[in-house]
Amino acid sequence: MSSLRAYFDQRAPNWDANQPPDRDEHLRALLAPFAGDLAAARAILEIGTGTGALIPALAERAPAARLVSVDLAHAMLLHARARQPAAWLVEADVHRLPFAAGRAFDLAICHNSFPHFADRQAALAELRRVLRPGGGLLILHNLGRERVNAIHSAASGPIAHDWLPPGDELARLLAATGWRDVQVDDTPERYTARAVRA
Numbered sequence: 001m002s003s004l005r006a007y008f009d010q011r012a013p014n015w016d017a018n019q020p021p022d023r024d025e026h027l028r029a030l031l032a033p034f035a036g037d038l039a040a041a042r043a044i045l046e047i048g049t050g051t052g053a054l055i056p057a058l059a060e061r062a063p064a065a066r067l068v069s070v071d072l073a074h075a076m077l078l079h080a081r082a083r084q085p086a087a088w089l090v091e092a093d094v095h096r097l098p099f100a101a102g103r104a105f106d107l108a109i110c111h112n113s114f115p116h117f118a119d120r121q122a123a124l125a126e127l128r129r130v131l132r133p134g135g136g137l138l139i140l141h142n143l144g145r146e147r148v149n150a151i152h153s154a155a156s157g158p159i160a161h162d163w164l165p166p167g168d169e170l171a172r173l174l175a176a177t178g179w180r181d182v183q184v185d186d187t188p189e190r191y192t193a194r195a196v197r198a
């Protein structure tokens with residue numbers, strides 16, 4: 001078992017108790033700027049769902065879409081299942097997704113998960129592979145980069161160096177890995193990126 005998976009498995013039982021009480025409001029606000037992408041999508045892939053916190057907000061914005069939520073950590077998915085009995089949950093690694101190429105999804109969303117991807121270039125290539133041409137990618141964090149990186153630095157174990165890059169660096173990486181119309185919003189309050197599969 002990877003040390004990253006073990007790390008999140010160990011934290012799954014207390015994950016929700018350690019989140020702020022107004023998290024649902026924050027998640028809805030985080031999705032609001034992307035309402036058009038969500039409403040237009042027929043199939044959405046969420047990577048790193050954890051305990052499934054984003055699923056209700058995604059379902060509100062995209063009620064007709066098929067939503068598939070992936071996570072590496074089995075224990076996280078057990079909590080997601082308890083929270084969302086009807087959700088489509090898949091245990092998988094973003095670097096090796098068990099989906100066919102090209103037509104499966106209209107939109108991929110990485111919410112608070114991108115910094116943990118061991119090989120970002122390979123992960124972005126794999127997300128491209130499963131999106132239809134013209135499909136969208138959202139990388140979303142409801143905290144600013146410095147706070148995210150400080151939280152990870154302060155954590156012991158395998159996430160200590162899982163940092164979000166500066167916005168211009170992420171924009172260059174996306175452009176270099178086959179994404180167009182790249183927009184990165186790297187502010188003290190939040191960090192979001194939107195790109196389209198070229």
Ligand SMILES: C[S@@+](CC[C@H](N)C(=O)[O-])C[C@H]1O[C@@H](n2cnc3c(N)ncnc32)[C@H](O)[C@@H]1O
Binds near residue numbers: 004053070076092
């Ligand atoms: C910081 S948690 C965020 C969970 C949830 N999105 C939230 O905001 O509460 C990151 C999640 O991403 C998952 N994850 C990390 N690397 C992954 C990978 N390579 N493939 C799939 N999931 C991954 C972890 O298991 C964990 O559940």
